[in-house]
Amino acid sequence: MTTTETGIKVADAGGIEDGEALVVDRDTTGHDDDIAVFHSDGAYYALDDTCSHGSASLADGWIEDGEVECPLHSARFCLRTGEPQCMPATLAARRHKVEERDGALYLFPGQEPAA
Amino acid sequence: MSTVDRVLIVGGGLAAVSLADALRSGGHTGDIVILSAEDHLPYDRPPLSKDVLLGRSGLEDIRLRPDEWYERVDFRTDARVASLDPDAGRVTLADGSEVTGDRIVLATGGVPRTPGGDPAVHVLRVWEDAERLRPRLVPGARVAVVGAGLIGAESAAVAAALGCEVTLIDPTEIPLLPVVGPEIATVLHARHAEAGIRCLNGGVESIERDGEFLRVAVTGLDEPVTADTVIAGIGIVPDTALAEAAGLTVDNGVVVDAGYRTSHPSVYAIGDVARRADEPRRHEHWDHARTSAERAAATLLGQDAPAQKAGWFWSDRHGSRLEGVGTMADAETRIVRGDAADGAFTVFGVAQGRLVAAAAIDRPRDIQAARRLVGRELPVDAAALADPATDLRKLLRARPVREER
Structure with a gap:
């Protein structure tokens, strides 16, 4: 089995508080950006960590109502779709699949979540 | 309708x-x-x-x-x-x-307001302004910046980073003080001098051409400031x-x-x-x-207006980020969160038991919280605000002082 099939374990279930995020380093995932794993209202999401507008870490942003607001210029992204919700961002954040399984959270870098 | x-x-x-x-x-x-x-x-x-x-x-x-x-x-x-x-x-x-x-x-x-019509007097508002100014900011160029507000402070910082000899002139001793309060304004202004910028406290009386350069006369100063380029950031x-x-x-x-x-x-x-x-x-x-x-x-x-949020601004200079919410002059008391000696700290402004303003250096999370807290009918817990360990989001979940609607 490879991590492409099983995912990478990034936290225990409940290891990310609601409204918080953790960053999974690119060295761990092999992806070309760090990946932020968010917990918002009981659901988990993963996006590229670097804001598509600037250079900030979205994991440092404000997580609320299924969106994350970039700490630098307050661009907001939908956690589910990655789509920017307001200026100044114009490009969507790339999404990754997250799965809660056997009491842990698994990240699938580069794999889009099911719609 | x-x-x-x-x-x-x-x-x-x-x-x-x-x-x-x-x-x-x-x-x-x-x-x-x-x-x-x-x-x-x-x-x-x-x-x-x-x-x-x-x-x-x-x-x-x-x-x-x-x-x-x-x-x-x-x-x-x-x-x-x-x-x-x-x-x-x-x-x-x-x-x-x-x-x-x-x-x-x-x-x-x-x-933009401009203090003179000389082509070496620049303003910064549109793309062409930046395009015209950029080639002037070369190492050793003498640059006088008039006005130490947001645009003035930022362009002075950029000019210094590019190796220019920068003089920053403002009629107030500590610029931005009414907006962000004395704690933050003092730290911010001191960073200009640390970056090698000469700060002058005075008004600009005249800007006159003297051959290849400009002479900027400043109140209370015997000798005018000699400059190759003047940048005006005066609103x-x-x-x-x-x-x-x-x-x-x-x-x-x-x-x-x-x-x-x-x-x-x-x-x-x-x-x-x-x-x-x-x-x-x-x-x-x-x-x-x-x-x-x-x-x-x-x-x-003909739809309901989105909730009114307090005004927010930011400014980047000398590798630091200043952010403000509301206007500190509206505050009766101020609460400092974090330690000014660290360089990154936040000041909250309170009036009549409510948060009315906030300003911070390199504390984006505090400001994201403040943008949601300022103007809301929430009880202000001074000790909690001052403690950097307090999760400000928890304060947002506190009960309103009085029922809204």
Whole structure:
């Protein structure tokens, strides 16, 4: 089995508080950006960590109502779709699949979540 | 209320683009026409005094919207509006052509004040300004910056980083003090000197050419400051010419109500040019361009306005980020969170038991919380605010002081 099939374990279930995020380093995932794993209202999401507008870490942003607001210029992204919700961002954040399984959270870098 | 089919926006900056976005997301299917006097498609202005001057970003990098966006709006560049006829719902362009709209929205922004007409005296507002200034900022160039507010401080910091010999002149001893309070203003201002910038406290009496360079006379200073280039960051004058000629109420901006309606029912104003009659001051920040557009769109569409949030601004200089929410002068007491000696700290301003302002150096999370806390009817727990270990989001979940509605 490879991590492409099983995912990478990034936290225990409940290891990310609601409204918080953790960053999974690119060295761990092999992806070309760090990946932020968010917990918002009981659901988990993963996006590229670097804001598509600037250079900030979205994991440092404000997580609320299924969106994350970039700490630098307050661009907001939908956690589910990655789509920017307001200026100044114009490009969507790339999404990754997250799965809660056997009491842990698994990240699938580069794999889009099911719609 | 008559239906609004066609909205005509005069101006092509952030406010205009935000309004078009808010109208479309609010369900407006009619025409949106944007008349921009500039030659370029809309771009973000804050980077002009930072990454653009540093040569790190070009016009393409700071464009506000991708190509597809222009399929949804009729955007016209180089369209200078010469006059406005509110009763007819019509504007006349400089070339004599006419454009109509059921509603006309003025988003004309402002024009920078300048202390002199010499070509070596620069302002920083539009792309061309930055393009003209950038080649002047070479190592060893003597640069005098007039005004130590946001634009002045940022361009002074950039000029110093590029190796210029910078003098920063401001009539106040510690600039920005009323906005961010003494704790933050003092730390910020000291960073200029640490970066090798000579700070002068005085007013500019005259700027005169002396052969190859300029002589800037400063009050209380015997010798004028010698400069190859002068940058003026002394504010803008709202561009109210169209509104005034059309007979709209103008008083330090086009006067609007909370729904951004002017004194004429068919004409609205947003962004830097608009001044709310129900607020003590006119706002010139990026965030106001966006939020005023969102509220105006709600009025135009007959929808509920989004919640009013306190004004927010930021400024980048010397590798640090200043952010402010509201105005510290409105506060009766201030609470410091974190340690000023660390360089990164936050100050909260409280009046009548409510949070009215916040300012921070390199504490973006505190400001994100403050933007949601300021202006809300929440009890202020001074000890909790002062403790850096307090999760400010938990304060947001606190019960209101009194029931809203």
